[in-house]
Amino acid sequence: MHEFSLARAAKETILSLNCNRIIVYIGQIQQIDIDLFKNALLSELNGMDVNVSFQEVKAKFKCNVCANEFYYDEIDLSEEEKEDIHFLPESIHIFVKCPKCFSNDFKIVEGRGVFIEKCETK
């Protein structure tokens, strides 16, 4: 499962940071089940002296045509379309258009992938 291998990779990163307070940033546009990933990571870290908090990163786009910046939350999408984007993030260019010029030529500036950051060292 994707979530479990990601949780193991995150654990390796967390251990290499040698820090007891960690923030895990999870992009809004993500192929993983976030709750499943959180639980998998917390069980990987079980018994270790690490305090993990999770934060969602809102997906942000920039239009390649008119340079307008907009957020995923501003786009009016059906549950079905959101579901499709969740399973295949590349399909976002089919469903999302720039609210200003209606182009689907935009780049995803923020809100993809998982990032780990430490708060303080031991």
Ligand SMILES: [Zn+2]
């Ligand atoms: Zn535009």
